[in-house]
Amino acid sequence: MMPPVITLLTDFGTADGYVGEIKGALLSEIPGATIVDISHDIPAHDVELGRLTVARYWRRFPHGTVHIAVVDPGVGSARAALAIASAGRYLIGPDNGLLSPALLMGDSRAVELSVPPHTSPTFHGRDVFAPAAAQLAQGTDVDALGTLATDPIIRRTPEPRRDGDGQLIGEVIAIDHFGNAITNLIGMRGARLFVSGRDIALRRTYAELDAGEPGAVVGSTGLIEIVVREGRAVDVLSLARGAKVSLR
Amino acid sequence: MMPPVITLLTDFGTADGYVGEIKGALLSEIPGATIVDISHDIPAHDVELGRLTVARYWRRFPHGTVHIAVVDPGVGSARAALAIASAGRYLIGPDNGLLSPALLMGDSRAVELSVPPHTSPTFHGRDVFAPAAAQLAQGTDVDALGTLATDPIIRRTPEPRRDGDGQLIGEVIAIDHFGNAITNLIGMRGARLFVSGRDIALRRTYAELDAGEPGAVVGSTGLIEIVVREGRAVDVLSLARGAKVSLR
């Protein structure tokens, strides 16, 4: 039998050893587990960016994978902790919208984890999420971990809207590591974009641009990204999350 | 039999490939080993912060785990290299206090590693520590790796002291990734802290604070941490390691 796969996404960084503690707890409870780092560099408390990242990877992993995701400014408050079974994978984390991509699937099932006594109120990653992950990885049914979550928090990517002229108005929903600005607009052949007072053409690849030239491409999830070849679009075009982008 | 678990803590960063070389050396000597990254982002040469991080994770891992930890400004000097057996785990690294948490256990046993000839004087991680880890992971007794270390360097967290008024004076011993200031003071119900000219109450969780409000909580190791909800205490209160914090 293959060893269970458990992934970790946090905003903890690694230097303080919090992630190390979680890994130790997991390997102590599940000898031989395959622990996969997704990222520990999510910007601190940025649930929205964490959600977009979870959306990218969670279904790429094999059935049975347990994804732990912790971007959790509300740790220790009344916010619930969730375990979710969805599309053949499991997800564990705070009930703050971070795990929405899995909750939006038709077959998803979510429970509110019970918080064991003597739990650190500041470190649910180690004391609540890791033990629940160990149970799921070893075959415990998600329903056995808590009571049905009846109204978990859902975050959604904002939808573009249509203005009076029939133009589609979207926005920048994330800035990636390369300074590309990812929008909520779906790519379509021949489209032109207006952003930061610039008129920008949709290209098939970066390679159709000159060095330093802004353009747009359809990214690997199907959304339009504003890019600058060999540069950072976010700087060249002074973009930030929420910046308006119109398409026609 | 479970594959051996070997963890890595360094201040090397990853981009230069030094960590990659160590991982390759380990997997070449121990096929199937489980290599676990703790962190490669310890601030360069910061043995003290490395020690606090080692203290957090080393005993969370299963018995038999081999922990390699390298924050080693004295590499190539006369400083010894240690292998330690303690509490059922093994630790390998420089004799500069980094591994003190394991040396302070009653049952610990430490040897000075012999340094093989043709060793790079600048890269003991690859040429001394990784081969020793491979031997321990494969069952060699720690005593076989060198001669008994009779006086290894021990670093300790400074103790709070009591001033003339009976007030306990502690200090900030670390700043974590979230900008929380971790002190050497043990939490107690109803305590109040004075720090940077501010009077701060001890709360059970961040959630009892308003956004931007400073407070204190008992962290996951039992020590008081000074925090700002949705902010960085270290910036809001102009704190640094060594800053005095009094408790009453």
Added chain:
Amino acid sequence: MMPPVITLLTDFGTADGYVGEIKGALLSEIPGATIVDISHDIPAHDVELGRLTVARYWRRFPHGTVHIAVVDPGVGSARAALAIASAGRYLIGPDNGLLSPALLMGDSRAVELSVPPHTSPTFHGRDVFAPAAAQLAQGTDVDALGTLATDPIIRRTPEPRRDGDGQLIGEVIAIDHFGNAITNLIGMRGARLFVSGRDIALRRTYAELDAGEPGAVVGSTGLIEIVVREGRAVDVLSLARGAKVSLR
């Protein structure tokens, strides 16, 4: 049989989830694979630094290891994608010089990967390189993955040259995480270096220097590195890649 080892080097960072997608794709296709992070912190688009890092680690891993390396400013252009068998290991990545260290071995064999239809033009790491790695890891011969690459791009470390006075003139080829400046000069006993108007002696180890003193040591690959004990040579001596260093 040991599970296959697959390493990852990218300039993607981790926060966006691109690396997570690749890991999910690999584990879905090769259950039980050992995935090893080398680095995701190569500076964006810095093929040259990536090449120097690949040179460090690729042969340290066991025979049969598959190394994926992606620093790929030309993704989606006409640049080829390579799979290489060399010295008993496999390497996969863009044909831009990044994989030169493996191409320079006498027994290397390289093919141009065919790019499957419906491939994201911006994310070959997930859609081209990971599937090819899965095939190699599972025993497919490299020749079966594409057509022979007849003229792959080779990058080489610049050679030092000799000036009129018989002095060897080298240069800084990389700055490492500690601010050490790595040169293209081979170490030799008793050498003296001239750099940034300073006359610097070659030492055996950092420990022969005083704190803050510049010096040179032979690094772990045999090249001379300019260092400052407990400091950053790159800052103290105002060095950058390409800075001239003369040896006599």
